[in-house]
Amino acid sequence: MRTLQGTVQYVQPRSKLLPLLRSPLLGELLAWLYLHPEKDYSVTELAQLLHVSASTISREAGHLAGSGLVLERRRGNLRLLRADVGHRLARPLTELLALSYGPAAVLADQLSSLNGVERAYIYGSWAARYAGEPGPPPEDIDVLVVGEVDEDELADRARAAERKLGREVNAHRVSVSAWRSPGDDPFLGSVRSRPLFEIGDPP
Template identity: 35%
Template sequence: MSRSAPALVPLFRSDQQLRILGVLFAGAEDELSIGELAERADVAQATASREVARLEEHGLVVSRTIGRNRLVRPNWSLPWALELRSILMQTVGVVGRLGEAISGVGGVDSAFVFGSWAARYRGEPGPYPKDVDVVVVGGAELRSIRQACRKVERNLHVEINPIVIDRAIWDSRTPEPFIAQIKEQPLVPILLEHDRDS
């Protein structure tokens, strides 16, 4: 089921297209297979294939076939490719960059973006968020998480506000009011390296 353009960046055709472009233009890899792209963008493989065909038709991406695999990469020859990359990195690319940064810290079980940024990402209208709120679940040290987030802040020019919550407290059946409030809001999971490998 296709959803309309998200409130975070309403100029794109659909939420799925935005996430696919975000993975391609704001990601670290040169090219991805359709299956890898679908997984990272959290869309069905058929949707990824269809969106890539549309994007290629309009010249935004380039693909090639090797055996049974179709590999896709951004079209960096577009005169505005770097500007598009900047927009995507500062919007949907935030989640991917946070995942890369936080994965290097020990004691991280899971992590989520919450607050106004997550609300915009999930399609709730409102003003563009000035910062990104991140909750890290596990036994990581807050100092280490903050240090990991600094590079993302510098690269994306966005303030990141991380908090760390112990797994037992996060999983409690009677959570503290602050944690209950976080869980009632939209949460955007941050994909960590150990999640990708499992």
């Protein structure tokens, strides 16, 4: 679970979003690579993005490259990684990742260029599964955007994310002051009492 302070804790080692995977980190790493197949990521970029050490990413990348799911090349001292879209498993794997860990990667893209965003979180069932709580796969994705953003633009970004993720994205906007001092607001009280995943900027 990514807390309000932006740190990462994996409550349980096995993924609850995609139980075929041994860890949430592997799901996030694969989602960033396979949902951005046109981009090379350095080990350092991925480590910063996923809030883990470069050695952890390097170790995972070695396993994925050995299986043929990830391509790697060197540019000077940089070790660059990208999804192998020519792999026979690439298409079904991309679909699985979009339905499981895709929201973290796709929403970061959609919201990073939206003016007025101070913070953004995924809440609800997706955040609960990410945090390790057992339960059925999320039917939709709930997003809370903190800041002064244009509601029409936010709705457009949500629809764009839906097309890539293949599921409904519900975006809700609140002001910075309301988020900092929710008072007796039952909605914000409920959101803050449950797991939250903070959406970060793409590297």
